[in-house]
Amino acid sequence: MPEADAPPPTPPVPLTTLLADRELGLRRLAGPDASEGAAIRMVHTSEMADPFPYLLGGELLLSAGVLLDDADRYVARIVEAGAAALGFGVTPVHDTVPSALVEACDHRGLPLLEVPPRTTFTAVARAVWRLMAEARHHELQRVARAQQGLAAAAARPAPVPAVLRRLARYVRGSAVLLDGEGSVVHAAGPEPSGAAAAALSRLARVVGGPGPGPASATDQAGDDHVAAYPLGGGRGLVLAVAAPAREAGDHTIAGVAAVLLSLLTAPHLDTDVSARSGALVRLLLGAAPESAAPLLGGGPWTVLHARSADTTPFAAAALGAALGTTLLSLEGDGTVRLLLPGGREPSARPGWTLGASAPAAPEALREADAQADRALRRAAATRSGLVRHREPGPLTPESARALLAPLADAPALVETLRTWLSVHGGWDRTAAALGVHRNTVRQRIARCASLLGADLDDVDVRMELWFALRQR
Secondary structure (H helix, E strand, O other): OOOOOOOOOOOOEEHHHHHOOOOOOOEEEEOOOHHHOOEEOEEEEOOOOOOHHHOOOOEEEEEOOOOOOOHHHHHHHHHHHOOOEEEEEOOOOOOOOOHHHHHHHHHHOOOEEEEOOOOOHHHHHHHHHHHHHHHHHHHHHHHHHHHHHHHHHHOOOOHHHHHHHHHHHHHOOEEEEEOOOOOEEEEEOOOOOHHHHHHHHHHHHHHOOOOOOOOOEEEEEOOEEEEEEEOOOOOOOEEEEEEOOOOOOHHHHHHHHHHHHHHHHHHHOOOOHHHHHHHHHHHHOOOOHHHHHHHHOOOOEEEEEEEEOOOOHHHHHHHHHHHOOOOEEEOOOOOEEEEEHHHOOOOOOOOEEEEEOOOEOHHHHHHHHHHHHHHHHHHHHHOOOEEEOOOOOOOOHHHHHHHHHHHOOOHHHHHHHHHHHHOOOOHHHHHHHHOOOHHHHHHHHHHHHHHHOOOOOOHHHHHHHHHHHHHO
């Protein structure tokens, strides 16, 4: 899915806006009319005979023509580098703009601006940066308003069509929800042209196909800019946008809409949702868990408790989508409780603290819920991203030896661990019993935890190790 919180890029400055600044007094002498779309992305000053190696494209190149010997070659190299325009300063080197330079710019289609003597190159650069800052501020405000509008649309009774209509208005084009084959599910705005519709269908197959794919795809179809965004969850749904013009913030706005639509469509496109919802209703009405088990699929199920600094319903729904489940509940204290189907293994998620139960049959979900609660408390106490409940198995001499095998060649670690467990994790008492410094005890216990791959803050782990040491 696209990065919805990425800021829009800085919009370029139209050449017409720069020419309209009376304080600069710039005058177009050659090249296409400024109204034909030339835009400035940066300013670069150079007096080199060939500035090509130092241009990235989109620049307003400023020069006083100190080394201008071959005007045609000079302009050809600037055009080849992708510069947007050339600003030529008259005086102190030239009293007027050389006619050969004017002819070369007209021939190559490069806008040529005369910079009058009273205007410094620094003033031109400062004006461009100011205009870019103003444009960026305007674009950020537009994106913020669009985010608020899309969120409001998502809260309406028919949220999916409402979000599409709002998005179509913001991008001044078409917003279409497609399936993985490119067929229209919902649409808003003017109907895309034939070329745009074909391009959107093709992009939908690119981003919405099976397996991992790109977070977005864009193309040009005739006069339209087209883009497609997968909605995630492995369902093949794609948000597609077609518009005659594409502004800097449109990608960010479409990304926000894609996230909202992913959350809004998730519960409606899971074929098992109706049956699972029916099972949950039966449980709420007092049915025995075993009677609801067939509707839930028989299990096993993993109960997950989760906490995050973000306690909004959107954050909870996004976590469920990332973990592949729509069965979740946001509690009043901010805890999210989730059911993962099919014994699916949970994975740590950035920004979340998770506690997971052992896989359980539907009739054992109450105990699994308690396991997840305890696991979440341990995860919070140990600052772990994810803690899983562990059920210690039957301990035999063979399993005890296997459990302690990583410490087999380190008798000092074994004795330190045994003593530390016997005094309930007391550092000073362990050090006194062994006749070593308490820091030595800490280092040895940390080494034990590393070799065993165990969380020694977990009381179940401590108990299992204690009995294993007794068996040994």
